[in-house]
Amino acid sequence: MSTGHFYADGDIAEIYRWFAAEAAPSSPTWRAVCDWVARTGAVADRLAALPGMKRQPQLFLAALRRLDAPLTPGPALADWVAEHWDELERTILGHSTQTNEVGRCAVHLPLLAGLADDAGPIALVEVGSSAGLCLLPDAYAYRYRFADRPDLVVGSGTPVIPCRIGGATPAEAAYATPAIAWRCGIDTAPLDPTDPEVAAWLRALIWPGQQEREDRLAGALATAAGLPPVPVITGDALEALPDAVTEARRHADTVVVMHTATLSYVSRDRRARFGALVGGLGARWVSCEGERVVPEVRDRLPAAPYAGPPCFVLALDGRPLARVGQHGGWIDWLTEAAADRTVGPA
Incomplete structure (x- = not known):
C-alpha cells in the first residue's frame, strides 16, 4: 500500500x-x-x-x-x-533522522526577532525538536554577511554561526536576538543533548567533510549542557500541538510554531492536515522546508523555475519570504513581487 x-x-x-x-x-x-x-x-x-x-x-x-x-x-x-x-x-x-543543525538558527532568527519586535516576547514551539538545540536561538551568536555593508554580529554566545544575506530584508525580519518568554519542543522520540550516545548519533548525521558543522554541534551541545533543560512533549504533532499552543499562550501573547526539515518525513496527507491545524490555532507559523513540501508555501512560490543550489523555503504563515541553505549558511530574500503579500497572519 x-x-x-x-x-x-x-x-x-x-x-x-x-x-x-x-x-x-x-x-x-x-x-x-x-x-x-x-x-x-x-x-x-x-x-x-x-x-x-x-x-x-x-x-x-x-x-x-x-x-x-x-x-x-x-x-x-x-x-x-x-x-x-x-x-x-x-x-x-533504532534511530531517526533528527539532524539538530544549529546553523539553521541563523535563518530562523530574523523572523523570530521580527515577531518579537512587533508584539513583545514570544513563546516558541518547535515541531521535530530532536535534542532541542534549535530551541535556543537566543543562546548563540551570529555573523551576518551583506554584500553592501559590514558584517553584523548578533548575540554573544557559542557557537558563532555565519550566514550570508542576499536580497532586500523584508519588514517582517530583524537581525537581533529575539525575546523568548517560554519554549518547548514536540518530537516522537526526543533526544537528550547530555547523552554521549545522542551526541555521537548527531555527529554521524553530519555529512563527511563538514568540519564546521561538527564544530557548531559541539559548541551547541556545550551551551545546552549549561542551561536548564527545555521541556519536550513526546508525541505526534497533530495530537500534541493544540495543548502545547494553549500552554504557550499562558506565557506570551504571541505563540510561534516553528519547524525545519520536519514535514518532509511525513506523508502528503499529514502535511496538509498539519497546515490546517496550525492555521486554526491562532499561532504564527515559521516553516523551513523543501519548496514542494508545504502546500501553502509551494502554491505561492514564483512561477519561474529555480536554478540555484539545493535549498529550503523560509515562510511565515504559509507565505514564502526567502530561499535558504538547507543547513543554514545563507538567506536569499525573495523580492516583494515574488513573495505573495496577499495572505495575512494565521
Whole structure:
C-alpha cells in the first residue's frame, strides 16, 4: 500500500540518485556513495527491504558513519555492508533522522526577532525538536554577511554561526536576538543533548567533510549542557500541538510554531492536515522546508523555475519570504513581487 512518501514507496536506485544530486554541492563523499548504491544491486536490495521511512538515504549514510564503515565506493564497502548488515540494520531501525543543525538558527532568527519586535516576547514551539538545540536561538551568536555593508554580529554566545544575506530584508525580519518568554519542543522520540550516545548519533548525521558543522554541534551541545533543560512533549504533532499552543499562550501573547526539515518525513496527507491545524490555532507559523513540501508555501512560490543550489523555503504563515541553505549558511530574500503579500497572519 502506498504511504504517499517517496522514501517509503519509491525505487531505491531512483531515491539514491536523487539524494546524490542533493548532496553533490556540499558532500562529494555522499554523492559518490549514493551513486554507487544506485548501481549496486546487492546493496540496493537490502535497503529496499527496510520498512517504510527507514529506507531513506540519511539513515543508511549516518549508520555507515556511526559504525566507522569505509566510505569509498567499491568492493571493500560492499563487503563491509554484507558483513555488518545485521548491525547496520539495527542502527537504522533504532534511530531517526533528527539532524539538530544549529546553523539553521541563523535563518530562523530574523523572523523570530521580527515577531518579537512587533508584539513583545514570544513563546516558541518547535515541531521535530530532536535534542532541542534549535530551541535556543537566543543562546548563540551570529555573523551576518551583506554584500553592501559590514558584517553584523548578533548575540554573544557559542557557537558563532555565519550566514550570508542576499536580497532586500523584508519588514517582517530583524537581525537581533529575539525575546523568548517560554519554549518547548514536540518530537516522537526526543533526544537528550547530555547523552554521549545522542551526541555521537548527531555527529554521524553530519555529512563527511563538514568540519564546521561538527564544530557548531559541539559548541551547541556545550551551551545546552549549561542551561536548564527545555521541556519536550513526546508525541505526534497533530495530537500534541493544540495543548502545547494553549500552554504557550499562558506565557506570551504571541505563540510561534516553528519547524525545519520536519514535514518532509511525513506523508502528503499529514502535511496538509498539519497546515490546517496550525492555521486554526491562532499561532504564527515559521516553516523551513523543501519548496514542494508545504502546500501553502509551494502554491505561492514564483512561477519561474529555480536554478540555484539545493535549498529550503523560509515562510511565515504559509507565505514564502526567502530561499535558504538547507543547513543554514545563507538567506536569499525573495523580492516583494515574488513573495505573495496577499495572505495575512494565521
